[in-house]
Amino acid sequence: MNKIKNIHILILLIFLISIGQMSQTIYVPSIFNIAKELKVNMEEVQKLMSGYLLCYGISQLIYGPISDKVGRKPVILVGMMIFILSTFLILFANSLELMIILFSIQGLGTGVGGVMARTLPRDIFLNYENLKKANGFLNMGILVSPLIAPLIGGIISNLFEWRMCFVFLLIIGILISTTIFIFLPETCTKKQIKNSIFGYKILIYKKKFNYYLLILTSGLSGIVVFESNSGVLLSEMGFSNIEVSILFILPIPSIFFGSWYIGFSKKSFNYLMWKSVILCLLSGFFMWLPGWFKIMKIWTILIPASLFFFSAGMLFPLATTGAMIPCKGSAGTAGALLGGIQNIGSSFIAFISTFLPKNGQFSIGMITFIIGVIIFLCWWKLSRLEKI
Known part of the structure; x- marks a missing residue:
């Protein structure tokens, strides 16, 4: 495929990924309103x-x-049909239990974007340098869209009401599905080696793959913990819906700079990994430190969060590239394992965080620091194996 087609595919892929990521956080500024209408606590809405x-x-x-x-294309279209149907049904949900079920079905649909974010680039980029740049470009969309979404959600819920956020998602989902149906080429050629679900067994026994998987899962968990907890913390500090949505997106430039830096840096893979890993560890420390002294201000949350997002902007394309490079013949299976375990793991961490105290930033700081330690230890082991 030529360069223009590659860019064309990457742009379509960013749109596909964005709808899933936006669905995850567009309702965050409306957590109070959702809880009030459904007669539940805000923590339950998490x-x-x-x-x-x-x-x-x-x-x-x-x-x-x-x-x-x-x-790839038939699978993408099926996933988007599931998303569109579940989003439509959310408009009529009248209980938290029903909304949890429909949100879960929504996730079943948009999961197709998560796996294709790792699979399609591996289909069309054959060497490390090009794949690293492509992953850096994609991660700008992957990491930024769930942070822009609350701003959009805050504006929509202020002008109308919170359910209109899902009308917006429904319209965007239909437009993206139509565009993909018309313009996306099939990237999985007939000559490409096909693996069955049993291909997971081969990947699970690859030590390097598992270290990268744990790094990616930990990094995404840090992002999700911020997404799921910051809305509650900021609301309890007395900020309005629109103010929460604005504060929520302030770390966005850090993500752009992190991914942009990786895409254009000429430094070695190991050097860039060490830099991103150390920044993750430092951001966790700075997020946790104020909690020990019962201090919680806007800057004590947003500055460490921005540092973590910058390091995540570096970390995700690097670790994804390191994991996917050896997996040309089974890109779909490898991408599925990376994306699947990342999101299952991060959802578990987010669920655990709902039970932790919300009367300060001690809990979110503790989790972020532990995540930084795990990432550091994984890369320390990997750095003794990785020679890129």
Whole structure:
């Protein structure tokens, strides 16, 4: 494929990924209103994200191997049909239990974008340098869209009401599905080696792959913990819906700079990994430190969060590239395992965080620091194996 087609595919892929990521956080500024209408506590509304992410992850374990067998495009269209139907039904949900079920089904649909974010680039980029740049470009969309979504959601809910956020998602989902149906080429060629679901067994026994998987899962968990907890913390500090949505997106430039830096840096893979890993560890420390002294201000939350997002913007394309490079023949299966476990793991961490105290930033800081330690230890082991 020539360069223009590659860019064309990447742009379409960013749109596909964005709809799933936006669904995850567009309702965050409306958590108080949702809780009030459904007559539940705000902490219970956080379970919507946990259910969504769990099914988002599980579905990828199914989509990946199937896409290795039947092609990428049919699988994408089926996933989007599931998303469109569940989003439509959310408009009529009148209980938290029903919304959790529908959010989970929504995640089953959008999970197709998560696996294709790792699979399609591996289909069309054959060497490390090009794949690293492509993953850096994609991660700008992957990481930024769930943070822009609350701003959009805050504006929509202020002008109308919170259910209109899902009308917006429904319209965008239909437009994206139509565009993909018309313009997206099939990237999985007939000559490409096809793996069945049993291909997971081969990947699970690859030590390097598992270290990268744990790094990616930990990094995404840090993002999700911020997404699921910051809305509650900021609301309890007395900010309005629109103010929460604005504060929520302030770390966005950090993500852009992190992914942009990776895409254009000429430094070695190991050097860039060490830099991103150390920044993750430092951001966790700075997020946790104020909690020990019962201090919680806007800057004590947003500055460490921005540092973590910058490091995540670096970390995700690097670790994804390191994991996917050896997996040309089973890109769908490998991408599914990466995406599936990341989201299942992060949904579990987000669910655990709902039970922790919300009277300060000690809990979110503790989790972020533990995540930084895990990432550091994984890369320390990997750095002794990786020679890129």
